[in-house]
Every structure is written in structure tokens, then in C-alpha cells.
Amino acid sequence: MNSRSRILSIWRSCVVAVGFVLGGAMVGQSPPAERPEWEAWVAEGVVLFQQGSFEDAFQLFKKAAEKGSAEGQSRLGYCYSNGKGIGVDDTKATEWYRKAAEQGLAKAQHNLGLRYATGRGVVPDPAAATSWLEKSAQQGYPAAAHELAHRYEHGLGVAANLASAKRWLEVAAGKGWGEAQADLADWYMLGKLGSRDDLAAVHWLRAAATQGLARAQNNLGVSLLSGRGTLRDPVEACRWFRAAALQDHPEGANNFAACLIEGRGVEKDLGEAVAWLEKAAKLGVAAAQSKLALFYLEGLAVEKDPRKAFELYRRAAEQGFAKAQHNLGTCYFQGLGVDRNLAEAARWFEKAAEQGDADSQLTLAVCYEKGHGVEIDSERSWHWYLKAAEAGSNPAQLHVGKVRARKSSKYYDPAAARMWLDRARQGGSAAAGAFLARLLLAGEGGSTDAETAVKRLEECAAEFPPALIWLGHCWANGTGVIRDLEKAKARYRQAAEAGYPRAQARLAALLLKEGAPSDRAYALELLEAAAVLDEPEALRQLALEAEGKDPAKHRELLIRASEAGDVEASFRWAKLALRGNVSNSQREDALEKFEYAALGGHLQAAEQARSLKRRMQADTVAEIAARARRKWEAIEASEWD
Secondary structure (H helix, E strand, O other): OOHHHHHHHHHHHHHHHHHHHHHHHOOOOOOOOOOOHHHHHHHHHHHHHHHOOHHHHHHHHHHHHHOOOHHHHHHHHHHHHHOOOOOOOHHHHHHHHHHHHHOOOHHHHHHHHHHHHHOOOOOOOHHHHHHHHHHHHHOOOHHHHHHHHHHHHHOOOOOOOHHHHHHHHHHHHHOOOHHHHHHHHHHHHHOOOOOOOHHHHHHHHHHHHHOOOHHHHHHHHHHHHHOOOOOOOHHHHHHHHHHHHHOOOHHHHHHHHHHHHHOOOOOOOHHHHHHHHHHHHHOOOHHHHHHHHHHHHHOOOOOOOHHHHHHHHHHHHHOOOHHHHHHHHHHHHHOOOOOOOHHHHHHHHHHHHHOOOHHHHHHHHHHHHHOOOOOOOHHHHHHHHHHHHHOOOHHHHHHHHHHHHOOOOOOOOHHHHHHHHHHHHHOOOHHHHHHHHHHHHHOOOOOOOHHHHHHHHHHHOOOOOHHHHHHHHHHHHOOOOOOOHHHHHHHHHHHHHOOOHHHHHHHHHHHHHHOOHHHHHHHHHHHHHHHHOOOHHHHHHHHHHHOOOOHHHHHHHHHHHHHOOOHHHHHHHHHHHOOOOOOHHHHHHHHHHHHHHHHOOOHHHHHHHHHHHOOOOHHHHHHHHHHHHHHHHHHHHHHOO
């Protein structure tokens, strides 16, 4: 007797035995209706199918189906659909699923609905798909309820209705359907129908995760790690990440690697972290590829390999991962693992910048400013500086604030300068605090606020020594504080010792004006030291010291101070140049100096410039004025560096 005959014989024996016992117990009553023979065929077919005897199982299912068995029809449809015991035939699969579905078999209704949804073995019909799925779902079939929820959510074959979608998700989730439980958790986490409910989200994530659904395990780990909807528990979070990772869940592997890297919820182990990063990277997780690239670039737990790092960055960048695009640009810019190529660097920086990556926006701004891999374009540069500042880049905020503060800038806006400098200051930039203080002292972009200016200068002086120069100015002039020359000297001296020649010049000027006669020699030493570094104020002070004593030295120092950008020295040198017989070139040079000083706010220089212009040709005047402005813009920009 073959296996098929033996199984059928046992099944029939059981049926007979049961019938005999029942018959004995129900004497005097009509015998029960005999169970349809096809049930035995289906049962035998199921056993054969499970044993891998697909052809024999197919024949039994076919036999039962032709006798009208809904279960047999459904299983026969499955055989045709999946090529079990017969070649794949989608038309016949659909035909048999339909027969079973029309008899009310829920799983057949579900499968028929999916076929109408995908157009497999039938003309696609979204409405019919939804109709059959709803029939199945109404019988409590969880897979159908889950699919129906998706169709109500997205309006597939039915008007979109989020309330109905959620209701069917709840039906499927309540029946233990893991995918529906995970989806319902997402709904609660995102608050799709109103406010979020993190507690409910974690409840459903745990239900799905416990069933072994990898994405739910990963998402539960995320909630446990952040403490969202549950008590924070890094140890349990790592267990769930690992469970998901063991099922080859890409994000689970990446998240478990992150725990190992940081030692969160598990002992730090860079070697094991690399193994999980490798898995996640192979599964296509861009973040893992990018992180692994850093390991190879710096030789962390692996042998240093810049070329491999470059390739990993490239793979992640090509997926659109902004951080990897930035790092790939850096590889091209610095020649790490690839030949240096500034044009390629700029191209990748731009891709990341367009996605909102602040570091790339700042770097791209510099590229357009300096012409690194692109043509110099001040407008594009400014555009990206602004974008980076708006994205929270502290250096970009400082830069934008300084540019807005410069009177010579086309983007001059002192009120906006205050705003950006204050943002940069709050983000930790000491320099921004000092530059903001300058605006507060001058009353540019708002009211004068010397007291706040002094406070800002004191806050940032330790990290940004130039602030000491402005503090010295405040103490020397009683601006925002009670005048105290000793404190002024102390601040200037601190800055001078930090290597700032302007502090030397200011301290010297204070000693010459307010100090004792014994301070004079030291003051002159300070001026000479600063003058060696072409400090404009020191050169001017020395020029004034030489006036009437050494005309040649006086003249030389005035010229040097003027060339270094000192406004008063430029005015004095221009006046000196106009003495005696004056050539056209001397007159033009004097006009340029007057124009420059006038741009710096020197009223007498402006008057002298107007007088000279009357005796000169208009085109010459325009050219000279342009030269003066270019110089003034350059000098003013350096004052904000």
C-alpha cells in the first residue's frame, strides 16, 4: 500500500469509527449526515503537500475542487499560482480562487482581492480588489483586514478614509497579525489621526516584536533607547536591535553597531561593531556605509584603507545620503583614497548642500568664494553662506553677521548683523560676541547699549583676545563702565602679550597721553614693535612723534600708515603731498587719499576731496574714487576678520 492509500485508509477508518461510536450513543435518532468525501481528499492532500509530494497533493486538491470543495478550490488555486505539482497558470489560479471565494472562503476572497489589485491572472480592478478584501476582512481574516486598511489609507479602489483604515488595522492587529501591529504602532507614533500616543505605539511594537517581526524589533529598540513611550532602557534596546540584526534587518544591524560603538546598553566593542556595520553596509544602509568608511579612513578596529573608505562613501553618496556626499567631496578635495579633484569635490558638496547639509553649504560657499573647483561667484557664495547660517552652522552665522555689519558690503544690514552675530554667540562663538559688542557700542542696527557690550566683551575675552582691545577702549573712555585707566591698561597689556599689535599701539597711546613721564620710553618701544608689523595706529603715532623733528621720517611713516589703511594718516599725507609745486600725479594721489579718508568718516577729507575734484576731469575722478573705494572695502573687511 503506497503512502497516499495508507493515509486515505487511516482517515476513512477514523471517520467510520467516530460514526460508529456516535451511532451507539444516539440510539433512536437519525444518523448524522455523512461528511463529504472531499474533506478526506483535502486532508490527505495537505499531508502530502507538507511532505513535498506536490503532484499527488495537486491531484487530490483538484479532485476535491471539482466536487465543489471550497478548501480544495482554494488550495488548487494556490498550486496553480505557485507552480506546485503543476506549471504556473495565473488564469486558472484566479478561476479556482474565484470559485472558493464565491462560496465565502475568507482566504480565497483575500487571494482573489490581491489578484485584482496586482492584475495577476485578471485585468486589474482596484474596486473589485477592495470589494473582495472587504468580504474576507469582515469574516475576520487578518491578512485581508491589513491589506484593506492600506487601501483605505491610500484610496485604492475606495475613497480614502483614515478612520476606516485605522479600524481595519485594529482588526488585523487584534487578530495577532504582526505586520498590522507594526503599522498600527507607526500610526500611533506619528499621530495620523490626531495627537500621538507613544504608549500605544510601544504596546503594538512589543506585540509584533515578540512575534519575531524584525522591523518591529528594530523600532521597539529605537523607542527603548530614546525613552519614547516607555522607560528608557538601553540594555533591552540593544537586545531588540540584535534580534532584528540576526534576521538581516538592515537598520537593526546598523543600530546594534551604533550601540557597540558608543557602549550604550552593551559593552563597547569596535571590532564587533565593524562586523555589524559590514552586514548593514552590504544590506545597503547608507548610514552604515558612511560610518564604516570613517573606520577605514582612520584605521579604527580595521587596517587603515583610504581607498576602501572612498568606495564606501561613494556607495552611500550615490544613495543620496547627505553626510556621505559631504565626506566624498572631502575625499576628492583632499585626495583621500582618490586623486585630488576639486571640481568633483564641489559637485558632491553641492549635492549635499541642496539636501540641507549645513557643513556642505558652508564648504560650498567657500568654494564659490575662493574658486575651488568652480568659477568664483560672489552671489552663489553668499547664497550658500546664508543657507548654512539658516541651517544652524555657527561659522556661517558668524560670517553672515560680519558681512552684514560691514558698511562697504552690498549686503550691509546692521540690524540683521546683530541678529546673526547673536545667534552665533549663543551657539558658542566667542568672536561673534565681540563683533556684536562693537555694533552695540556704535549703536549700529539698533540702540546703543554700552553696558551689554561690555558684558559681551567680558564673556568672550578669554577665548577671543581681540575683545580685550575693545574692553581696554571701554575702560579708558568710561563707555559702559566707570572710567578706570588701570583696568584699561591691564586689558590692553593682556591683548598685547597675546600678540596683537593694535593692543600695543593703544596701550602706547594711553601711556603717552595719560601716563607718567617714565612711561614714555616703554610706550615708544611698544609703538616700534607694532610698527614692525605695519600696525596703522602705531605707524601714525610714530609719524606724529617725528613731526617737526625728523621730516623725512615723518613723511615715511605717514606713507606707511596711509598704505596700511589709517584714515587720519591718509588725510595728513594727502595734505602734505599738496604742498609746494604739485604735479598731476601728486594731485591724483592726494585725491585718492582724501577719498579713502572720507569713506572712513573723515569730514575734512571729504571737503578737501570735493575741492580737488573741481579741478580734475570727471573720468579721472571716477577712476580715483573707485580705487579708493576698493581699498576701503578691503581694509574694512580686514577689520571684521
